[in-house]
Amino acid sequence: MDNPKKIAKQIIIEGMVQGIGFRPFVYREALRLNITGSVRNLGGSAAIFAMGTPSAIEHFIKALENCSKKLPLAQISRITLSDAITTEAQSFAILQSGSADGACFISPDLPTCHQCEAELSSTHNRRNRHYFNTCTACGPRYSIIEALPYDRANTTMQEFEKCPLCQAEYTACEDRRFHAETVCCRSCGPELLFKNQEGLLRQEAAFDQALTLLKSNQILLIKGIGGYHLACSPFDREAVARLRRLKKRASKPFAVMFKDISEIKKHCVLSPAEEGLLTSSARPIVPLYLSGDEPFCSEVLSQSSTCGCFLPYTPLHRLLLEKTDALILTSANINGSPIIFEDEAALEFYHNNRQSISGVLYNNRKILRALEDSVARIINGKPQMLRRSRGYAPLPAAKIEGEAVALGGDLKASFCVATGGHAYMSQYFGDLINCTAYEGFKREIKSFTGLFNAQPTLAICDSHPDYISGNYAKTLKLPLLTVQHHHAHIASVMAEHGLKRVIGAAFDGTGYGEDGAVWGGEFLICELNSAKRAAHLAYTPLVGGDEAARDAAQTAACFLINENLPSAHIHADILKAAIQNGLAYPSSSMGRLFDAVAALLGAAYYNSYEGECAVRLEQLAEGALKACVLPLEMDFDIIENTESLVISHSKIIQLASTAKDKGSFALGFHMAVARMVAKVCVQIARREGIYQIALSGGVFQNKLLTEVCAGLLKEQNLEVYLNEKVPPNDGGIALGQAFIYSQGVNKACV
Numbered sequence: 001m002d003n004p005k006k007i008a009k010q011i012i013i014e015g016m017v018q019g020i021g022f023r024p025f026v027y028r029e030a031l032r033l034n035i036t037g038s039v040r041n042l043g044g045s046a047a048i049f050a051m052g053t054p055s056a057i058e059h060f061i062k063a064l065e066n067c068s069k070k071l072p073l074a075q076i077s078r079i080t081l082s083d084a085i086t087t088e089a090q091s092f093a094i095l096q097s098g099s100a101d102g103a104c105f106i107s108p109d110l111p112t113c114h115q116c117e118a119e120l121s122s123t124h125n126r127r128n129r130h131y132f133n134t135c136t137a138c139g140p141r142y143s144i145i146e147a148l149p150y151d152r153a154n155t156t157m158q159e160f161e162k163c164p165l166c167q168a169e170y171t172a173c174e175d176r177r178f179h180a181e182t183v184c185c186r187s188c189g190p191e192l193l194f195k196n197q198e199g200l201l202r203q204e205a206a207f208d209q210a211l212t213l214l215k216s217n218q219i220l221l222i223k224g225i226g227g228y229h230l231a232c233s234p235f236d237r238e239a240v241a242r243l244r245r246l247k248k249r250a251s252k253p254f255a256v257m258f259k260d261i262s263e264i265k266k267h268c269v270l271s272p273a274e275e276g277l278l279t280s281s282a283r284p285i286v287p288l289y290l291s292g293d294e295p296f297c298s299e300v301l302s303q304s305s306t307c308g309c310f311l312p313y314t315p316l317h318r319l320l321l322e323k324t325d326a327l328i329l330t331s332a333n334i335n336g337s338p339i340i341f342e343d344e345a346a347l348e349f350y351h352n353n354r355q356s357i358s359g360v361l362y363n364n365r366k367i368l369r370a371l372e373d374s375v376a377r378i379i380n381g382k383p384q385m386l387r388r389s390r391g392y393a394p395l396p397a398a399k400i401e402g403e404a405v406a407l408g409g410d411l412k413a414s415f416c417v418a419t420g421g422h423a424y425m426s427q428y429f430g431d432l433i434n435c436t437a438y439e440g441f442k443r444e445i446k447s448f449t450g451l452f453n454a455q456p457t458l459a460i461c462d463s464h465p466d467y468i469s470g471n472y473a474k475t476l477k478l479p480l481l482t483v484q485h486h487h488a489h490i491a492s493v494m495a496e497h498g499l500k501r502v503i504g505a506a507f508d509g510t511g512y513g514e515d516g517a518v519w520g521g522e523f524l525i526c527e528l529n530s531a532k533r534a535a536h537l538a539y540t541p542l543v544g545g546d547e548a549a550r551d552a553a554q555t556a557a558c559f560l561i562n563e564n565l566p567s568a569h570i571h572a573d574i575l576k577a578a579i580q581n582g583l584a585y586p587s588s589s590m591g592r593l594f595d596a597v598a599a600l601l602g603a604a605y606y607n608s609y610e611g612e613c614a615v616r617l618e619q620l621a622e623g624a625l626k627a628c629v630l631p632l633e634m635d636f637d638i639i640e641n642t643e644s645l646v647i648s649h650s651k652i653i654q655l656a657s658t659a660k661d662k663g664s665f666a667l668g669f670h671m672a673v674a675r676m677v678a679k680v681c682v683q684i685a686r687r688e689g690i691y692q693i694a695l696s697g698g699v700f701q702n703k704l705l706t707e708v709c710a711g712l713l714k715e716q717n718l719e720v721y722l723n724e725k726v727p728p729n730d731g732g733i734a735l736g737q738a739f740i741y742s743q744g745v746n747k748a749c750v
């Protein structure tokens with residue numbers, strides 16, 4: 001029988017194909033189908049030369065297209081085929097990486113896989129209790145990658161030379177560590193270290209000492225993937241109080257890492273979607289409702305009805321949690337600063353705080369960039385990012401044309417690089433007013449554009465004249481596009497869902513408005529790159545700057561003064577005089593309205609962290625809902641203006657100042673906001689013929705409000721879109737900015 005003539009193809013595969021075991025997969029498929037040739041990493045893609053019979057090649061390409069069945073982490077964005085010349089190749093080889101242009105996905109850091117986890121506890125395995133166990137499917141990635149292609153030499157694993165056994169696994173095609181760039185074992189990999197005043201311990205001794213101290217209620221610094229955590233038992237009141245003093249953190253709840261899902265189920269209500277999020281490859285912190293009384297000492301959650309839960313994602317976490325069941329793991333920093341990620345900084349932090357911290361558990365593998373734990377939850381049945389960092393960055397969040405860098409905003413800073421058809425989102429940097437955060441932001445813009453080989457032709461920033469990110473944009477020596485803050489919020493939803501024309505409700509704390517006022521309760525008609533303000537919350541004159549915005553009691557006083565209602569605030573007279581003398585600034589912020597209502601009800605008076613008062617108000621409403629308390633009837637007035645609709649909250653403020661039942665009011669207020677959103681959207685939808693609604697801005701982190709809003713809008717046959725891949729808070733606006741640019745630049749560039 002004739003052998004069919006062999007053909008040859010060049011196959012370029014773009015997408016998430018590096019750092020997840022893609023080349024070994026290609027190698028095994030080639031062997032199975034009797035295909036000769038080669039595979040190599042090429043910049044961010046994989047390049048395959050394949051030679052075989054036409055039917056073998058066909059099967060081979062099918063297998064590549066369906067690779068995610070065998071490689072759950074693979075994401076293929078494009079396969080390009082071209083004919084090649086047949087050669088004498090007798091085998092299939094994994095070649096040295098080359099570099100090339102083209103879209104590339106860099107793998108985020110991955111949690112320890114089941115197989116590697118099993119080895120940790122298997123006494124006969126040579127990787128038993130190996131604190132840095134990884135394979136092609138798991139381990140650190142983005143946090144240790146210096147450059148592409150993803151080879152050991154381009155990571156901070158380059159310092160650890162593979163022992164002969166590890167080298168053998170690395171080169172054996174049937175091994176699950178075949179071409180695993182992070183492969184190592186106890187004899188050749190990084191070393192676990194413990195340092196305190198008594199000296200330095202290594203490996204088992206280091207682990208045992210750390211565990212003993214944690215069990216005796218001490219606070220430790222523990223090195224993770226994207227930085228250092230402060231760790232202690234959530235059951236010891238004294239330790240947690242010490243941790244709060246150390247972090248200068250008044251009341252924001254601490255996240256708790258649990259041994260496993262069943263341990264979380266003992267304390268929290270967990271839906272299948274939430275379980276999916278907790279066990280997803282990003283291993284985010286997921287805020288969950290407590291099922292009963294707070295299981296820890298009250299200092300951990302400080303009266304919050306939710307607990308931020310997460311699961312171990314490194315072998316070290318796994319081994320520590322097996323012995324402790326639950327640990328507070330919170331970013332090592334002082335309130336507001338970014339997470340500490342360098343060993344010298346961590347050791348110095350320990351040295352300066354020895355009265356509170358009992359030692360440092362770390363290792364000699366360098367972390368290249370700081371990555372906080374991500375925070376995500378399920379809202380309206382879909383994931384919502386609250387903080388997008390480790391495990392998600394630097395994956396693209398949308399497809400976008402053009403080459404540009406969008407700098408986002410100053411709070412919850414993150415930037416977005418558009419290149420090669422994708423919008424790559426950076427990690428979270430915190431607030432840029434913090435010098436360390438700003439330094440990290442600047443450093444990572446350079447590193448990030450280098451990693452993705454991006455050559456931005458334009459920079460995009462918020463239209464706020466005093467934003468730090470905006471001032472930095474001016475130093476980039478690129479044409480500059482400025483984008484209105486709330487337009488960017490709505491555009492971030494349009495980018496994620498590929499929408500061209502929407503009615504957007506952008507509710508947040510503060511953003512610079514086109515008229516110079518502080519906006520934050522906005523309805524915008526957004527089409528391609530343009531936005532028109534269609535409705536907004538009535539202006540209230542507020543006194544003071546950013547610091548005053550934290551003071552909900554003062555905000556409430558300003559709302560009362562605006563209604564000519566008596567205010568018992570100690571500075572009521574001064575505030576009144578300031579307003580009368582034009583020293584206040586007009587604000588249409590929904591965030592401030594939530595603050596005012598929270599303070600008027602006596603639910604909360606001060607935001608020690610962003611959104612604290614609104615969170616208290618939501619929890620009050622949730623509590624009322626669970627107790628079947630009826631919502632108090634109230635409504636906004638919608639007033640037709642020449643230019644846009646103005647939404648008056650006068651009646652609500654009047655009612656709040658005399659409210660008797662806090663829970664009933666809080667619930668009624670949430671319902672009134674949701675009804676108002678539906679009503680305004682319906683009115684605009686009829687007039688404009690737009691039936692797609694985008695909700696974004698920090699206020700939509702309120703689960704109760706968002707879910708009721710979405711429900712009411714759906715009842716009106718409107719389609720509702722929310723952020724899923726980037727946060728609805730200011731951490732997502734860089735994506736919106738990049739989207740607006742991609743829809744055509746027609747605004748003035750400076």
Ligand code: ZN
Nearest residue numbers: 113116135138
């Ligand atoms: Zn693994």
Ligand code: ZN
Nearest residue numbers: 163166185188
């Ligand atoms: Zn080894």
Ligand code: FE
Nearest residue numbers: 508510511730
């Ligand atoms: Fe905002």
